[in-house]
Amino acid sequence: MKSLKLGRLVLPLYSVIALVYLLIPIVYTIVFSFNNSTRSNTVWQGFTLNKWLHVCDRPGICESLGNSLIIGAVATIVATILGTAIAIALVRYQFRARSLVSLSLFLPMATPEVVMGAGLAALFFNMGAEQGYLTIILSHVMFCLSFVVVTVKARVQTLDPVLEEAARDLYANPAQVFWRITFPLLLPGIISAALLSFALSFDDFIITYFNSGPIDTFPKVVYIAAAKGVPAEANVVASAVFLLAFVIVIGTQVASNLRAKRLAK
Amino acid sequence: MAFAAFSPSAAKATGSQAKSSSRVVLALLLPGMLYLGMFFLIPLVSLIITSLETPSATGAFGMYDYAFDVSSYIDVTTRYLPQILRSFGYAFLATFFALVISYPLAYFIGVRLRPRPLIQKLTLTLVIAPFFISFLLRTIAWKQLLSDDSAVLNFLRSIHLWGEHQYFLGTPAAVVWGLTYNFIPFMTLPLYTSLERLDLRLLEAASDLYANPLATFRKVTLPLTLPGVISGTLLTFIPITGDYVNASRDFLGSSKTSMIGNMVEADFLQNADYPAASALSAVLMAVILVLVGVYVKRTGTEDLL
Amino acid sequence: MAKEFVAAGADLELKGIRKEFPGFTAIENLDLHIPAGEFFALLGPSGCGKTTTLRIVAGLEEPTSGQVLIGGQDVTFDKPHERPVNTVFQSYALFPHMTILENVAFGLRRRKTEEPLKKAMDALNLVELGHVAERRPQQLSGGQQQRVALARALVNRPSLLLLDEPLGALDLKLRRQMQIELKAIQMEVGLTFLHVTHDQEEAMDMADTVAVMNKGQIEQMGAPESLYERPKTAFVAKFLGQSNLFVGTVADSSANSLSIEVAGNKISVPKDRAEKHSGKIAIGVRPEKAEFHRTAPKPSANLNVLGPGEIKDIRFTGVSNQYLIDIPNVGNVIVFAQNVGVSPVVELGEKVWVSFKVEHAFGLQDLPSGNED
Numbered sequence: 001m002k003s004l005k006l007g008r009l010v011l012p013l014y015s016v017i018a019l020v021y022l023l024i025p026i027v028y029t030i031v032f033s034f035n036n037s038t039r040s041n042t043v044w045q046g047f048t049l050n051k052w053l054h055v056c057d058r059p060g061i062c063e064s065l066g067n068s069l070i071i072g073a074v075a076t077i078v079a080t081i082l083g084t085a086i087a088i089a090l091v092r093y094q095f096r097a098r099s100l101v102s103l104s105l106f107l108p109m110a111t112p113e114v115v116m117g118a119g120l121a122a123l124f125f126n127m128g129a130e131q132g133y134l135t136i137i138l139s140h141v142m143f144c145l146s147f148v149v150v151t152v153k154a155r156v157q158t159l160d161p162v163l164e165e166a167a168r169d170l171y172a173n174p175a176q177v178f179w180r181i182t183f184p185l186l187l188p189g190i191i192s193a194a195l196l197s198f199a200l201s202f203d204d205f206i207i208t209y210f211n212s213g214p215i216d217t218f219p220k221v222v223y224i225a226a227a228k229g230v231p232a233e234a235n236v237v238a239s240a241v242f243l244l245a246f247v248i249v250i251g252t253q254v255a256s257n258l259r260a261k262r263l264a265k
Numbered sequence: 266m267a268f269a270a271f272s273p274s275a276a277k278a279t280g281s282q283a284k285s286s287s288r289v290v291l292a293l294l295l296p297g298m299l300y301l302g303m304f305f306l307i308p309l310v311s312l313i314i315t316s317l318e319t320p321s322a323t324g325a326f327g328m329y330d331y332a333f334d335v336s337s338y339i340d341v342t343t344r345y346l347p348q349i350l351r352s353f354g355y356a357f358l359a360t361f362f363a364l365v366i367s368y369p370l371a372y373f374i375g376v377r378l379r380p381r382p383l384i385q386k387l388t389l390t391l392v393i394a395p396f397f398i399s400f401l402l403r404t405i406a407w408k409q410l411l412s413d414d415s416a417v418l419n420f421l422r423s424i425h426l427w428g429e430h431q432y433f434l435g436t437p438a439a440v441v442w443g444l445t446y447n448f449i450p451f452m453t454l455p456l457y458t459s460l461e462r463l464d465l466r467l468l469e470a471a472s473d474l475y476a477n478p479l480a481t482f483r484k485v486t487l488p489l490t491l492p493g494v495i496s497g498t499l500l501t502f503i504p505i506t507g508d509y510v511n512a513s514r515d516f517l518g519s520s521k522t523s524m525i526g527n528m529v530e531a532d533f534l535q536n537a538d539y540p541a542a543s544a545l546s547a548v549l550m551a552v553i554l555v556l557v558g559v560y561v562k563r564t565g566t567e568d569l570l
Numbered sequence: 571m572a573k574e575f576v577a578a579g580a581d582l583e584l585k586g587i588r589k590e591f592p593g594f595t596a597i598e599n600l601d602l603h604i605p606a607g608e609f610f611a612l613l614g615p616s617g618c619g620k621t622t623t624l625r626i627v628a629g630l631e632e633p634t635s636g637q638v639l640i641g642g643q644d645v646t647f648d649k650p651h652e653r654p655v656n657t658v659f660q661s662y663a664l665f666p667h668m669t670i671l672e673n674v675a676f677g678l679r680r681r682k683t684e685e686p687l688k689k690a691m692d693a694l695n696l697v698e699l700g701h702v703a704e705r706r707p708q709q710l711s712g713g714q715q716q717r718v719a720l721a722r723a724l725v726n727r728p729s730l731l732l733l734d735e736p737l738g739a740l741d742l743k744l745r746r747q748m749q750i751e752l753k754a755i756q757m758e759v760g761l762t763f764l765h766v767t768h769d770q771e772e773a774m775d776m777a778d779t780v781a782v783m784n785k786g787q788i789e790q791m792g793a794p795e796s797l798y799e800r801p802k803t804a805f806v807a808k809f810l811g812q813s814n815l816f817v818g819t820v821a822d823s824s825a826n827s828l829s830i831e832v833a834g835n836k837i838s839v840p841k842d843r844a845e846k847h848s849g850k851i852a853i854g855v856r857p858e859k860a861e862f863h864r865t866a867p868k869p870s871a872n873l874n875v876l877g878p879g880e881i882k883d884i885r886f887t888g889v890s891n892q893y894l895i896d897i898p899n900v901g902n903v904i905v906f907a908q909n910v911g912v913s914p915v916v917e918l919g920e921k922v923w924v925s926f927k928v929e930h931a932f933g934l935q936d937l938p939s940g941n942e943d
Contacts, residue, residue: 015373018366019391022449025406026398032409042409082297089293093286101294102566108305110499110557112507114526115546118533119308122315122543142304145297165630166663168650170677170726184667203400205510206526210533222401226515230405238399245397249390257383263708 026242033235040229051232058233064216065237071133071217072201075140080194082141083148084186090149091156105146116143117210124211131213139211140204144197151196155189199245309550316543329539337544345528345545352524352549355437355512356505359444360452363501364494366445367453371493372486375460389457393450404443404516408434411442411517435519443511448504452497459493492564499560503553525549579762580641580654580729581606582627587636589622589786596622598786600636604779606729609756609763611777613770615809619786620766624732627764628657641729651680656723657732660739662715664707670694670718671703677726693725694718696755713744720752724759731756733765737772749776770810774798782806802845804852804938813854814903815934817941820848827928833899835876836869837931844933852934852941857904859930862895862922874931876900877923881916895924 032041036048056062090101108116120139121131129135159182167177183190205219212220222234316337321328342349370392378385395403410417413432421427433439463486471481487494509526512518518527525545532542587600597619604610612620625631627638629650638646645653656677664673671690678686694700697717707715716736723731733752737745753776756763767773773780774794781791782805790797790806801807807815816837818830828847829838839853855874862881869875879897886892886909893905893916903924907914916922 011369011373011377015370015388018370019388022392022395022446024410025403025446026395028406028410029398029402042412082300085293086297089290093290093293095287095290095294099566101298103561104298104301104305106566107557108301110503110553111305112504112526112549112553114507114509114529115312115550116305116308118529118542118546119312120304121533122311122539123304123308126311126314138304141300145301149297160661160663162659162661162663163665165650166657166659166665167676168630169628169655169657170722171651171680172676173649173651173680176680181665199396203396205401209530219399219401222399222405223510223515226401226405230402234399235402238402242394242398246390246394250387253383253386253390257386263706 029235030239030242033232033239035232035235037232039231041232041235042229051236055233055236058231060216060221061218061231061233061237064218064221067133067215068202068218071136071140072198075137075144075201076194076197078137079141079144079148079197080190083145083193083197084152084190086145087149087152087156088182088186090153092161105149108143109146109150113143113204113206114210117207120207121210131211132215135211135213136208136215136217139207140201143204143207144200147196147200148193151193152186152189155186155192159185195249202241312543312546312550315539316547318540326537334540337540338548341528341541341545342548345525348523348525348528349548351437351522352506352526353552355441355444355524356502358441359448359505360498360502362441362445363449363452364498367449367456367497368494371453371456371460375457376463376465379461379465392453392457395447396450400447401510401516403447404511407439407443407446408517411439434517435514435522437522439517440512440522440524443517444505444508447508447511448501451504452501455497455500456490456493459490459496463489495560495564499556503556506553507549578729579607579760582730582762582764583637583639583642584623584627585637585639587623587626587633587638589619589626589631590634596786597626597633600786600788602781602788602791604762604764606641606762607760608778609753609776610765611773611780612764612766612783613768613773613780613810614783615768618783620768620783621734623783624657624734624764624766627730628655628732629653654729655732656726656728656730657734658716658719658723658736660734660736662707662719662736664715664718664722666707669704669706670699670710673707673718674722674725676722681726689725690721693721696724697721697751712739713748716740716748720755724755724761727759728761730762730764733763735767735769736765737767737769745772752776774810782809784809798856800843800932801854802932802934803936804934807854807932807934808938812857812904814857814860815852815854815938816900817850817852817937819850823847828933832876833897835874835897835900837874837876838871838928839931839933840929843929843931845935846933850937850941852937853931854934855926855931857892858890858906858908860903860905860924860926861907862893862905862916862924864916864920864922866923867925872928873925874928875923875925876903878921879903879924881918881920881922884916884918895922897924 032044033051034047034049035041035044036046036050037043038045086101086105089095090098116139120135120142124131124135163185164177164181167181172180203219204217205223208217209220209223218234218237222230225231225234314331315329317331317333317335318329319332319334319336321330374385374388374392378388409415411433412418413434418427418433422429467485467489468481471485476484506524507526509524509530510516512522512524512527514520529542529545532538532545582602582604584600584602587597587602589595589597600619600623612623614620622631626633629645629648629652633646636646637644640654664670665676668676671687671694674693675686675690678689683689691700691703694703697720699714699717699721702710702714702718707718710718716739719736737748740748749772752763765773765777774797777794779791780794780797781788782797783789784805789803790801797806798810801810801813804815807813816830816832818832818837820828821831822829822836823841826842827838827840828844829836830851830853831837837853841847844851844853866877867873867875876897879895879900881893882896882902883894884891885894888909890906890908893907895903895905897903905924
């Protein structure tokens with residue numbers, strides 16, 4: 001009997017250790033954003049809030065952050081619209097090219113970033129296009145698209161088509177069915193997809209590096225600085241983004257849990 | 266002909282309904298699929314074309330002429346053979362470790378935490394939390410934590426588990442460590458999805474039929490979650506083969522641990538040897554297509570996405 | 571699209587409706603006419619095509635060929651939102667992201683009716699659910715959701731109300747209660763109801779007219795009593811209640827009746843209750859119309875007698891006792907005896923004879939499956 005009880009503890013214990021292991025670099029990064037370093041951020045030199053308060057003093061950090069945010073927003077909007085449409089088509093409709101579409105959407109997820117980056121660079125070069133914001137955004141939409149489709153598709157599959165039929169039965173024309181029934185019920189999935197897309201775009205390095213030309217995104221600045229030493233201000237930005245994302249995700253989960261509890265009463 | 270492929274697969278749906286629904290399908294699919302065609306397919310074609318070019322007749326650096334010169338392929342498969350083997354070797358190891366580490370974690374969250382859905386979601390968030398912080402900075406964190414003079418190594422030295430002049434960075438072990446760490450979420454999420462859907466009553470039935478926990482795992486849990494294992498393996502193995510950040514000198518690797526990605530980067534962005542870079546990318550892509558092809562042949566395309 | 575929605579029930583006519591799906595035909599050839607203001611039940615087993623018929627009337631499916639006319643107007647190709655028809659779905663299909671009140675008001679708002687919220691509230695009060703107006707569907711019980719679905723459809727005063735097995739998910743008591751309420755509402759409001767169900771008791775209880783559907787076709791249609799007392803096909807005889815069926819070749823026929831011989835027993839049926847008058851026919855009788863006796867009764871022109879046979883099974887169902895009697899070379903015969911407090915004392919294996927009045931027999935137009943030559 002005793003071995004049974006101990007046995008049940010193994011898995012939770014292991015999971016805690018695994019989670020701690022996963023979180024170590026995050027903690028390290030956040031801690032070192034408070035490091036009173038000068039050039040390189042490798043040795044602890046004392047606690048300071050300076051880097052947080054004067055993060056934009058370090059050249060390139062804030063500009064690249066701004067670029068990443070704008071690119072992320074635009075790429076997310078485009079990828080979410082295109083991807084949601086495809087997801088709805090895949091679930092709600094029958095068509096012969098279904099296998100081809102599924103495969104075409106899977107391949108970008110399975111293609112290594114170097115291949116994609118080099119290929120896109122080759123394409124832009126052959127088109128005579130200059131590398132800049134546009135090429136970055138076009139590249140980002142490409143790899144975000146598949147992830148949007150996967151996320152929204154999962155949500156569409158939970159949507160019972162009978163609800164849309166009931167709306168049609170109750171005098172809603174196709175546009176009204178979509179905006180009053182389909183879209184509100186898909187919205188959580190669409191928002192998840194948009195957040196995922198933004199995260200992927202914001203953190204992308206390899207594809208961006210091949211296609212950005214003179215424009216610096218935040219990851220690019222970090223990579224270039226890695227050879228000489230990544231400044232603490234980079235840690236500040238990364239930590240701020242992390243905490244914001246973390247709070248948002250946890251917040252929405254707790255909020256939806258509370259709402260579900262309230263409805264169940 | 267393409268339009269026929271988008272027609273409803275219902276053999277004879279009545280007139281106006283069939284027409285309107287295939288119009289809707291086209292409207293929904295076309296923008297996204299055209300986009301993919303333009304920015305995924307064509308780049309791959311571009312790569313192949315570039316890989317077949319020869320150095321320009323003018324002799325200018327970085328300029329190439331269109332040709333059908335397969336010498337680049339021969340060049341990269343011989344010159345870069347070590348990198349190719351290394352990439353697949355590291356990928357295999359890292360995927361294996363990621364699977365071994367992720368499965369119990371995914372099991373814990375997907376099965377054991379099912380009675381507490383809020384905690385389940387929060388714990389899953391912790392698993393993907395590394396995604397919220399820049400992947401480069403995560404890797405740099407390990408670089409600092411495991412550098413030659415770091416607190417970790419010094420501690421291990423003090424208890425005689427690590428040699429005085431032994432170092433970790435720059436070794437294949439460090440690269441595999443970084444790769445495993447960075448791709449654990451890619452492995453855990455598909456595993457979790459499979460495990461979360463696992464019908465626990467089947468495990469109860471197995472137990473009722475005299476199976477001990479190990480037998481239940483081998484005969485019921487593992488086969489039923491195999492789709493998640495395969496999906497996670499693919500989504501981990503394939504991107505790792507093309508990674509170059511972990512193996513790069515500035516991060517966890519050294520010139521002796523370079524992978525395919527490092528060579529593509531060097532040839533493309535520094536040496537302007539576009540045919541070589543493209544040929545190497547094409548070789549990598551070909552291997553991946555074969556792997557995906559085998560997978561799709563066995564399990565079909567319905568569960569891909 | 572601006573069609574006037576009538577405030578009273580309209581009649582429904584289906585002409586030559588055929589519906590093909592890839593691989594099978596759901597509806598072969600359907601002709602149906604439901605007069606305005608009637609409560610009509612479409613009864614049949616799963617897969618018989620009744621739900622498909624309903625969806626075609628609602629506009630959610632298009633027929634492969636044929637016409638749908640509501641109130642005399644051809645609506646075959648009209649979209650659902652263009653027809654004066656509302657549906658109560660089997661799964662209720664209440665919108666989870668809206669309050670109950672908004673659910674009920676949905677159709678009114680789409681049609682830009684005046685005072686939608688007030689009318690919605692009136693409809694909710696009609697089904698006695700005014701107090702849950704601000705709640706969400708997930709917070710209601712199955713029975714409550716069903717009533718909201720009904721209110722949501724009724725509030726639009728459709729000419730034709732379609733009900734797709736709406737009581738299926740309710741427990742027995744609640745179902746009985748809802749059957750009474752539905753019938754009362756229909757009679758009060760005067761709308762035409764088309765109720766699809768596989769529950770034959772429900773159909774017979776609520777409907778003015780019942781149509782029994784099998785494999786994409788209507789086998790028989792009429793008032794519940796006429797269908798029950800005089801089924802015309804083997805399927806109807808077996809699906810609606812239970813039947814004892816005897817198969818034989820017509821041996822003897824007089825002015826008013828004809829008879830067959832089965833294992834030495836003569837079974838007669840009045841000519842006006844027999845569909846076929848010659849050849850191999852099936853004659854049936856309902857179990858509650860049959861009796862069993864310990865001594866052979868005297869056969870007469872009015873009484874069919876079969877036997878002797880052995881009691882093989884006795885079952886007690888509260889309301890009645892059901893006896894299964896095996897007569898050699900005839901087969902199993904079921905007899906229901908109403909539980910009037912005193913049951914005949916019989917044991918398994920006892921030798922008994924079965925009798926039933928000739929006037930209760932019915933002759934089918936086809937043979938039960940397995941009896942064809």
